[in-house]
Amino acid sequence: xxxxxxxxxxxxxxxxxxxxxxxxxxxxxxxxxxxxxxxxxxxxxxxxxxxxxxxxxxxxxxxxxxxxxxxxxxxxxxxxxxxxxxxxxxxxxxxxxxxxxxxxxxxxxxxxxxxxxxxx
Amino acid sequence: xxxxxxxxxxxxxxxxxxxxxxxxxxxxxxxxxxxxxxxxxxxxxxxxxxxxxxxxxxxxxxxxxxxxxxxxxxxxxxxxxxxxxxxxxxxxxxxxxxxxxxxxxxxxxxxxxxxxxxx
Numbered sequence: 001x002x003x004x005x006x007x008x009x010x011x012x013x014x015x016x017x018x019x020x021x022x023x024x025x026x027x028x029x030x031x032x033x034x035x036x037x038x039x040x041x042x043x044x045x046x047x048x049x050x051x052x053x054x055x056x057x058x059x060x061x062x063x064x065x066x067x068x069x070x071x072x073x074x075x076x077x078x079x080x081x082x083x084x085x086x087x088x089x090x091x092x093x094x095x096x097x098x099x100x101x102x103x104x105x106x107x108x109x110x111x112x113x114x115x116x117x118x119x120x
Numbered sequence: 121x122x123x124x125x126x127x128x129x130x131x132x133x134x135x136x137x138x139x140x141x142x143x144x145x146x147x148x149x150x151x152x153x154x155x156x157x158x159x160x161x162x163x164x165x166x167x168x169x170x171x172x173x174x175x176x177x178x179x180x181x182x183x184x185x186x187x188x189x190x191x192x193x194x195x196x197x198x199x200x201x202x203x204x205x206x207x208x209x210x211x212x213x214x215x216x217x218x219x220x221x222x223x224x225x226x227x228x229x230x231x232x233x234x235x236x237x238x239x
Contacts, residue, residue, distance in 0.1 A: 004162075033226060043209060045163075045230035052224070091162060095226060106170065107153055107179065108213075108228060110162035 003027065004092055004111035011116050013082045020067070021077040021114045023092030033095045034075040035108065036066070040088040048090075051075055082118045089113045122146070124231035126212050132237045133202055141197040141234045145214030150192050153213045153228060156181075163211060169195060202238045209233040 005024045013019035025034065036048040051059045051066045059066040067076040079086055093108040125144040133139050145152050150171045155163040165179035169189040180186070184202075189195040199206055213228035 033224075035227065037230075042232075043235075044232050045211060045213075047227055047229060050224045050227055093163075106151060106168050106176065106226075107165035108155075108163070109165070112162045 006111035029096045035093045126231040143212030149214035151215045155211045
């Protein structure tokens with residue numbers, strides 16, 4: 001079974017509107033972290049936002065916010081006031097824990113991504 | 121400060137040749153990761169280094185793949201006898217010292233990647 005599922009291969013949004021990118025995850029570990037990355041056509045992976053499994057509040061970073069619904073195991077990314085420069089691939093990723101110093105866990109598990117296109 | 125750097129940015133090789141890919145992590149980051157991204161796909165984990173501990177090689181797809189890291193600095197990913205299915209972008213990431221639980225400080229910062237094409 002996939003650990004990270006992004007069900008939207010492609011999304012379109014009008015400039016200045018908000019858009020939600022879906023992500024569901026699967027883990028039995030009580031301690032985990034969820035990350036969103038942006039990958040523009042240049043190929044670089046840019047960190048956007050982080051949500052810890054024990055965080056009481058939804059994470060926010062500027063125009064990015066994370067709609068974290070722990071019981072549903074979803075961590076949707078919300079981008080407000082979309083800009084043309086937001087056009088890119090967006091990846092949801094999870095890191096399971098506990099990961100101790102020198103332990104074998106630590107890598108990110110990625111979804112297949114959502115391609116967001118912002119229309120002028 | 122400087123981010124993660126990788127070299128070369130592009131590598132074209134012939135099937136059967138060996139290649140070496142290099143990664144310079146962010147200074148002070150003890151954890152280093154290699155990932156592979158095939159065209160149109162998400163990232164696949166390859167190998168993970170944490171300080172002086174034995175690396176986690178659980179993601180390496182075959183024994184043709186190996187990686188080394190000198191202390192807490194540069195890492196080299198080597199692919200021997202390259203095959204066409206090895207064509208992909210190879211991404212390196214680093215993060216600060218790993219905590220004992222879920223923390224934002226475990227965020228991984230990626231380099232620009234090396235695009236490998238095996239003819």
